[in-house]
Amino acid sequence: MNIRHSLLLSALGCALPLLAAPAVPAAPEYEFFIAANINRNYVIGSKIVTTNGVFRRDDAGAWQHVGYNDTGISAFAFDPRDRNVIYTTTINGLWRSLDGGKLWRICNDSEMTEGLDVAVDPNAPDHVYLALPDGIAFSSDRAQHLERREHGLPARGKFTRALAIDRTRAGRVLAGCEIGIYLTEDAGKNWRQVLPTKDTVADIQQSPHDPRIWFAVTQSAGAWRSADGGLTWIHVPAAPGDRPLYNVTFDVTNPNRLAIGSWGRGVWTSEDGGQTWADRNAGLPAGARVWRVGVDPAGRLFASVVEETLFQSADFGRTWRPDALAGSAVKKFLLLPKAVK
C-alpha cells in the first residue's frame, strides 16, 4: 500500500496532507477533480446530448473529461493506490473502472439504486462504502461484491447523502443520513447516531489540518462542528442556518479557512476556523443558489452556481470571475495527490 497516499486521501471531498503547513502552495502536488452534470433540460429518456461525468483540471486551468458521460453522476472516488481505479455513483448505482475509465462495470444489482456518495478507506483501500437512498452498502473487494451494512441505522431515516471516512483509522466512517450523523468504527458492522437532526445531513468533512476537527452541514439545521473526531457535535450559530446548506469545505492552504455552499444563502466563508462567517455572494449571479463550493490546491475558491456556471475566486470569495462549464451543476469537488500510478 502506498502509505503516503493512504494518509493523504480523504473520502470527504478533499484528500489532503495530514501534516501540511498553512499557505503552502501545493498546486504541483495535487490534482483537482470535479463531478459535474452539464445537462440542462435533460430528463431520463431524453434525446438531448449532454456532457457529464468526472473532469480533471489540467495545468492550464482547463477541465478535461475523464471516463464516461453519465447524466446522473453524483459523486466519485479513486483508489488511493491506483488512479486507474475509479468509482462513480449515479442513478444506476455504483460504477467502477479498473483501467482508468476504458471499461466500466455496474457493481450493484437491482436491489440498490441511485448511489449518492462513494468513499474509499485510505487505510483499507479495498474497502468501499456506498451511500444509498435507503441505507449504506459496503464492499471489501473494491466493489466486486456489495453488501448492506446497516446495523444500528434506523428502519426509516437512513437516506444517506454523505459518507466521510476518518483518515486516521481504518473502518471509522461518518454517514450523513436523513435523521442525523451516524458513526461506525468497525467498517459498517455497527452504526450509532452521534448527532440527531430533523432533516438530511448534506455533507461531512474532516479538516486536512487537524483530523479531530470535523464540519457538517444540513438541509434545515445549519452547520455543526466536532472537535473530537465526530463523537460530539456543536451547532455553529454564526453560519447561516435558515436555508439548506449543501456542502462545506476546508482550504488545504490555510487551516482557518472554510467555505459553505447553500441554496438561498449562496457562498459563505470563515477565516477564523468557523467562529465567524461572511456572505461572499457579491459578484455572483443573483439568487444565492449554489450547488457546491470547493477549494483547489492553490487556495482558489470555486462555486457552482445553479443554472449558471462555475465561478472562481482568488481572494476567497471577495471577488469572483467565471470559470468554464456553463450550465453545469458540480456535485463534488475532489483534491487528490498527483497519481503515482
Add this chain to the structure above:
Amino acid sequence: MKTLSCLALAVVFSVPLARAQPSFKGPMPDATVIVDASLRRAAYLSRIDEALVWRAAMAKPGEPKTFGLGEIVSKLARREDAAACSERLIELMKAPTGDMFWMFPVTAIYYLGRDQLTPEAKAAVREAWRAYMPLRGDTENHWAMYYSSLYLMAQQWPDEPGERWFNGKSSRENFEESRDYLLHWMELTTTIGQGEYDCTHYIGEYAIPMLYLATWARDPAMRQRGRMMLDYIFADYAVETLNGMYVGAHARTDDTTLLEKWNGLSSFFGWLLLGNCPPTVAYGGWGIYFVAAAKNYELPEVIYRIGTDRAGTYTHYERKRTRHRWRNSDVRNAPVYKTTYITKDYAVGSDQGGLLQPIQQHSWDVTWAVPDPRGVHNTIFSNQPHFSAHELMMYFTEKPDFMPAAVTSQGKPTYIAESKLLGGSPYEQIFQRDDTVISLCHVPAGANFEQVNGFFSKDLARFEEDASGWIFTQGGNAYIAYRPLAPYEWKPLEVGGKRLRSPHGKNGTIVQAASVAEFKSWDDFKAAIRALPLEIRLEPTPRVAFTTLRGKKLVCTYGAAPVVDGTTFDYSGWKLFSGPYLNAEVGSGKLTITHGALERVLDFKTITITDRVKP
C-alpha cells in the same frame, strides 16, 4: 436534473402527423359487443394492421429523419423493406439516445428482425449494447423497460463476457439480475399492488415490456408470467374504464388527459383491445411498440367483456401502493385505497387523499360518458393545489430545492402554479361512498396555496349556482351536484371552462352524481339534492355530515376516520381487488377475473391460468 422521469413524449417522441390516421380521424367505433371470438380477433388484427401501415408509411424515401425506430419496427413487423431498415438501423445505432426508451424499441427491432436484418445491422445493434450506457432510471416503469429489454438481449446473446456489455456484466449476470428484478416487481404488484397504478400514459411502459416477455422469452415460465401480467394490467384497466376512458384516481396523469379524459395512451389500448374508443394521436406514440408484437397476445374474453359489456352499475375497490418513499415517511410503500363507481352514464372514482405519488397524482373525479370524447372535457373535480420540496424529497433522491422549478420545464408545467389542477396534497382527505365524494382540506397557514381549485368544464350542458350553496351541473347524461365548503370566486381557464378558486385553508368539496334517467326533470334533481341532510362545520377542523342520494349517512371529519351509517370506517380489511369483476386478497398473488359465467384465475404463485365457464 434528471430523476423526474419521462412523460415528456414531446421530447422523446416526434412523429409527423400530417398523414391521415384512419381511426384517429374517423368516426367513433361501433360499440357493439363482438361475441364471436374469431370476429373479435379479426377486428383486433385489423387495428394492428392499421397502425403498422400508418407508421411504416411515415418513412419517406430520401428523408432519413422520417425513418426512425418506430418506422423500422413497423416495417419489420410487416416484413417489408428489410434492406432499407437494416441500412437505416446501422446509422441510428451510431448515436443512441433515450436510455430505457431506446432499449425496448431496439429489442423489438432485433427480435422482429432476426430473420430480416442484415448481419451488418445486427452487428451494429450488438455494438450499441456494448458502447451505449443507458440509465436504468429511477421509477418502476423505467426498471420494467430496462430489465425486460436487458433480459431479452442477454438471452439473445448468451455466454458473453462483461466486456461485451455496456454495464460490464456478463450475459449470465445480466440475465439473472433482470430475471430477479422482473420476478420481484411482479410479486410486489400482485401481492400489495402496483406502485405506479392506473396511469393514463405509463400503462404502456408496463404493457409493452410484458408483451415482449410474453412473446420472446425462451423460458416458458417467463413467457407465461408476461402473459399473465398483461392480463393483470388490462383487467385492472378495463374495470375502471368508461367507453375506453381510464377514469377515477390515477397515480400519474397529465394536464391534458386530466381534462380531456380520453386523451391518454390508455385510450389507445381501449381502441386496440376493446374497440370502443378512438386511438389517440399517432396511436399513442409508444403504442406502435405494442402493436409491433400485439398479434402475439389475445385479450381474454372475460376482460373484453368487463370493458365493453356490463350488466349495470357497480362499485370496484382496489388497493395499490405508493412508489418507493426515500424520506419523510415512516413506510417505504404506503397503501392506496381506491374506490370507483361506474354506471353507463358516468363514473366516480377516488383515492383517500394525501401525497400518494409525486407531482402527477389525480385523486378523484366524476367522468361522464359522451358520444365522441375527442376534444371534450368530460369531467369535474376539485383539488388542493400543493407543491413542496417535502413532497419531492419523499419520492426523489436529489437535492430538493431546485426541483419544484425544474419540474415545470420537464413536462409538468403547472407543478408550482396556484391554478394547478393536477397533483395530490398532504392536506386533503377524501372519502367516497357510491357516487358521493367528500373531500376535506385543512391547509395550514403558510402552506404554498391555502385554497381549493375546482374544475368546471366548457362542456357542461347545465350550470347553476343555487342559493342553497350547491352548484348544479349536467354533463352528458349525468347530473352532478357540487358543494364548495367555503366561499369562492371564478377564474377563466385558457382551455375553456372555468376554475372555482376558494381561497380558504379550511375547505373542501362534496359531490353527488346521478343519472339523468333517475329523475323526471332537472328541477327534480335539484330539489332532491337540496333535501339531503347536510351539516357543514369548518372550525376547528372541517367536518361534514351528509346523507347521500343513496341513503348513506356519512360523517367525515378531517384527521379522523369516516363514519358510515354510524360505524367507523376501517381500511384494514381492504382487499387488493374487490367488486363484481375482479377479486384478490392482499398477499395472495391470485386474481380472479369474472364476467357473467366467464372466469379466469391468474395465480402468480403457481404461474397458472385457469379458465372456466361457470354453470
